[in-house]
Amino acid sequence: MTAIDAGIFKAYDIRGVYPGQLNAQIARQVGCAFVDYLGATRIAVGRDIRLSSPEIAGAFALGARSRGCQVIDIGVASTDMLYYFVAQHELEGGAIITASHNPKEWNGLKLVRQGSLALSGDAGIKEIRAAVLAGRYAEDPGELGPASERQEVGGHYAEHCLSFIDAARLRPTRVVMDAANGMGAVGARAIFERLPMVERVEMYFELDGTFPNHPADPLEEHNRRDIVARVRAERADLGIAWDGDADRCFFIDDTGEYVPGDFVTAILGESFCLREPGARIIYDVRASRAVADRVTAAGGQALINRVGHAFIKKRMRDENAAFGGEVSGHFYFRENWYADNGMIPALLMLELLARDGRPLSEILRPLREHYHISGEINSLVADAPASLARLCERYADARVTALDGISIDYPDWHFNVRPSNTEPLLRLNLEACSQADMQRHRDELLELIRQ
Numbered sequence: 001m002t003a004i005d006a007g008i009f010k011a012y013d014i015r016g017v018y019p020g021q022l023n024a025q026i027a028r029q030v031g032c033a034f035v036d037y038l039g040a041t042r043i044a045v046g047r048d049i050r051l052s053s054p055e056i057a058g059a060f061a062l063g064a065r066s067r068g069c070q071v072i073d074i075g076v077a078s079t080d081m082l083y084y085f086v087a088q089h090e091l092e093g094g095a096i097i098t099a100s101h102n103p104k105e106w107n108g109l110k111l112v113r114q115g116s117l118a119l120s121g122d123a124g125i126k127e128i129r130a131a132v133l134a135g136r137y138a139e140d141p142g143e144l145g146p147a148s149e150r151q152e153v154g155g156h157y158a159e160h161c162l163s164f165i166d167a168a169r170l171r172p173t174r175v176v177m178d179a180a181n182g183m184g185a186v187g188a189r190a191i192f193e194r195l196p197m198v199e200r201v202e203m204y205f206e207l208d209g210t211f212p213n214h215p216a217d218p219l220e221e222h223n224r225r226d227i228v229a230r231v232r233a234e235r236a237d238l239g240i241a242w243d244g245d246a247d248r249c250f251f252i253d254d255t256g257e258y259v260p261g262d263f264v265t266a267i268l269g270e271s272f273c274l275r276e277p278g279a280r281i282i283y284d285v286r287a288s289r290a291v292a293d294r295v296t297a298a299g300g301q302a303l304i305n306r307v308g309h310a311f312i313k314k315r316m317r318d319e320n321a322a323f324g325g326e327v328s329g330h331f332y333f334r335e336n337w338y339a340d341n342g343m344i345p346a347l348l349m350l351e352l353l354a355r356d357g358r359p360l361s362e363i364l365r366p367l368r369e370h371y372h373i374s375g376e377i378n379s380l381v382a383d384a385p386a387s388l389a390r391l392c393e394r395y396a397d398a399r400v401t402a403l404d405g406i407s408i409d410y411p412d413w414h415f416n417v418r419p420s421n422t423e424p425l426l427r428l429n430l431e432a433c434s435q436a437d438m439q440r441h442r443d444e445l446l447e448l449i450r451q
Contacts, residue, residue: 002025012125045060048099081154084160095112100247107140108406165197165348166351175199176227178239179210181209184206217244218250224359265291267292285307286307303321327376374415374430379427384419388405405427
């Protein structure tokens with residue numbers, strides 16, 4: 001038996017290059033370990049359109065069935081469709097076969113327990129990792145449990161997402177949508193075909209696991225160039241892009257400018273607070289102060305949290321938070337079982353535009369003028385702890401917190417530096433009250449980090 005690369009077991013999922021790091025043999029063992037860890041008798045399995053996904057999904061289901069578990073196959077689906085199905089049907093768990101925004105050579109598994117609560121490196125993935133690496137399921141499974149059954153999810157999922165808005169309030173809106181040949185096309189067509197007021201300009205909606213047009217990661221500027229150009233050419237009101245598994249949503253305003261995830265969190269968080277006085281809104285340590293400022297001004301409570309969907313979802317549940325958002329484009333909703341979803345933010349943004357009446361660029365103008373953010377900047381470092389120690393020493397006169405990496409706060413600027421979970425990288429996010437100050441502090445910090 002070939003040795004299994006322990007590095008495929010990540011903080012939030014299992015992910016590796018196919019077939020060298022992740023293949024059918026490993027997926028079967030993960031299926032066995034997953035069912036045994038949960039004690040599950042009924043789970044759901046879905047998959048994206050990567051070329052290896054049918055094989056990985058089939059092997060995972062085989063492993064699950066070999067442990068006596070019934071598997072419901074929801075077919076080709078987005079990650080948030082899997083979350084919806086597991087929670088709506090009160091299943092004991094589920095798996096979506098996807099490598100999200102990673103290149104086509106990769107594949108992976110995102111795993112959830114009952115209620116679509118994500119397994120993570122802190123709870124669940126580490127136990128599955130230990131069982132698989134110990135060779136507990138290396139032998140042929142032999143007898144299988146109950147046969148898999150096939151169920152469709154698209155129609156009911158669309159109805160669920162649409163329940164978050166009053167569709168009758170939408171106004172005629174031209175929207176460019178970029179699915180990057182990934183799973184965004186599945187959810188978007190199921191939902192937006194029901195909204196005749198939304199004129200869709202579709203880009204790369206053909207499902208293709210080779211991602212022939214551009215990588216399915218809108219967080220990277222070069223992957224947004226096509227949609228930015230199309231928004232401007234079409235004189236569209238809005239651009240919406242999704243990552244490969246469509247659990248993240250990204251926006252381009254009517255001028256073709258990218259809308260950072262923390263600005264989206266700020267304006268959607270404000271909307272939730274105006275509807276629900278005192279609402280709790282979760283945001284991550286990288287975010288602009290715009291989030292806390294807007295939420296507080298609207299009468300809500302802004303609660304900061306460590307980065308990562310497993311941690312945000314737990315905090316959402318603990319606080320009964322109405323909404324949560326991350327800089328990375330994940331957005332979470334209490335009425336979606338506290339899980340992230342890539343379509344609900346798009347619908348809420350359309351409703352916000354209809355209600356406000358102004359172009360998105362005008363709504364965002366005060367944020368762009370007062371909050372100057374660096375975006376995430378990665379630095380390859382030889383000794384991450386030493387770099388962090390230098391920063392703590394240099395900025396010891398500030399308020400220093402260590403919720404996730406280190407956060408340094410001054411009255412007129414602040415930053416967070418976090419180590420990567422998987423690479424020798426430090427990730428910097430910085431904000432200042434002017435563009436010039438942001439650039440000056442950014443350059444000073446990068447010099448310290450990269451010594």
